[in-house]
Amino acid sequence: MIYCDLGDAPIDLNVVRNYLTNSGHGAEILFLGNIRDFNQGRRVKAVAYEAFIPLAKKTFYEICEEAQKRWGSSLCAVVTHRVGKLQVGEASVVIGVSLPHRGEAYQASRYIIDELKHRAPIWKKEYYEDGESEWLQGHALCQSHS
Amino acid sequence: MNIKIKFFGGFEPYLRRTLCEIQIPASLKIKDLRVQICDLLAGADIQVLDSEKFRELVRLSAFADETQILSDEAEVSQNTQLAVLPPVCGG
Numbered sequence: 001m002i003y004c005d006l007g008d009a010p011i012d013l014n015v016v017r018n019y020l021t022n023s024g025h026g027a028e029i030l031f032l033g034n035i036r037d038f039n040q041g042r043r044v045k046a047v048a049y050e051a052f053i054p055l056a057k058k059t060f061y062e063i064c065e066e067a068q069k070r071w072g073s074s075l076c077a078v079v080t081h082r083v084g085k086l087q088v089g090e091a092s093v094v095i096g097v098s099l100p101h102r103g104e105a106y107q108a109s110r111y112i113i114d115e116l117k118h119r120a121p122i123w124k125k126e127y128y129e130d131g132e133s134e135w136l137q138g139h140a141l142c143q144s145h146s
Numbered sequence: 147m148n149i150k151i152k153f154f155g156g157f158e159p160y161l162r163r164t165l166c167e168i169q170i171p172a173s174l175k176i177k178d179l180r181v182q183i184c185d186l187l188a189g190a191d192i193q194v195l196d197s198e199k200f201r202e203l204v205r206l207s208a209f210a211d212e213t214q215i216l217s218d219e220a221e222v223s224q225n226t227q228l229a230v231l232p233p234v235c236g237g
Contacts (some may be wrong), residue, residue, distance in 0.1 A: 033237045050155055051236070052229050054212040081236060093237050113237060121210070121229070122236025123155025135156035138235030141215055142208035 001076040002068070004060035006053050008084040011094045020076045020098040027105035031113055033093040035086050043129040048085040049092060052121040056081070063115045067097075071108045075099050079112060081122060092124075147172060150227040157232060160200040166192050170222060176209045177218035179228075207232045 003019040013030065020028050035047050064077040078096035086092055095112050099105040116122075118139045127133045153164045168190045170179065179186070183204055184197050194200045208215045208231045215231075222228065 049236070052152075052154055052210065052231060055210055055214075055229070055231075056236075058213060117235070117237040119234070120236045121154065121231045121234055123232065124235055125155075125158075135158065135232075136235045138155075138233035140206050140208070140233045141210075141231050142206070142218075 002061060002064040003077075004057055004064065004079045006051050006056055006081045006083055008082065011080045011082065011091050013094065016078045016080060016094055016096045019078045020096050022074065022076055022098055024074065025076065025098040025100055027100065027102040028098040029096070029102075029105045029109040031093075031095040031097075031109050032091040033113070035088045035090050035092060037088045039126060042126070044088060044126050045129050046085055046087050046127040047092065048125045048127070049081070049083045050123045050125070051081065051083050053083070056120045056122055059120045060116065063112055063119065066115070067108045067111055070111070071099055071104045075108060077108070077112060079116065081116075081120070083122075085127075147224045149222060149224070151230060152227065153230045155232045155234075156203060157200070157230065160195045160197075160203070162193065166190060168192070174222050175218065176216050176220050176222065179209065179222060180204055180218070203232050204230065 001019055037044050060079040068075045076098040081093045095109050097105050097109045125133055125135045148167055148169050150167050168186045184194055187194055210229045210231055
């Protein structure tokens, strides 16, 4: 079971957990990425996320399918990501994974969030307490530097 | 031919609007579009603020449609909507 989505509504963890139900799975991992109030020496008030949603969702599914190939086809995985402006403390991303054992579940969860950060077409703009705002630097998706 | 092109994320400070319609020559490859983008935007009366930084961000960006990242050798097809994707930082 794989379920991936992006949206502007707060992420409901009960909905996420519903997709992870499997009587053969003894390990269930929920990773929440939350908005911090401090980044690179500046006080953060809020963060706005923008995504190229069709390609981002496709990328989420591809990453989860890769995780199934690595850790078994029974792996249940959920990826949900917020778009729009979020306040400090809100979850911007939730990764849910269930598998028979905790070791592989931790590994799969880590794999999915790490790949998402490098491959999903999503961007964030931080809003600071001093009134300024800035788009953050990230990972290039292309190899062209001509 | 005309295409629509959407600029995401860090392009916002350089453009008054991020969804643009531009006219391009037939058989234009992504690598050529990457080089000519400022001139093509100017041809559509779309002003680029700080064109030097804009060009550098284009150089670091991927071009995509709704299903895939396009290679630099891919030809831009008619009626397509392209997305210009600067370096990403989700999560």
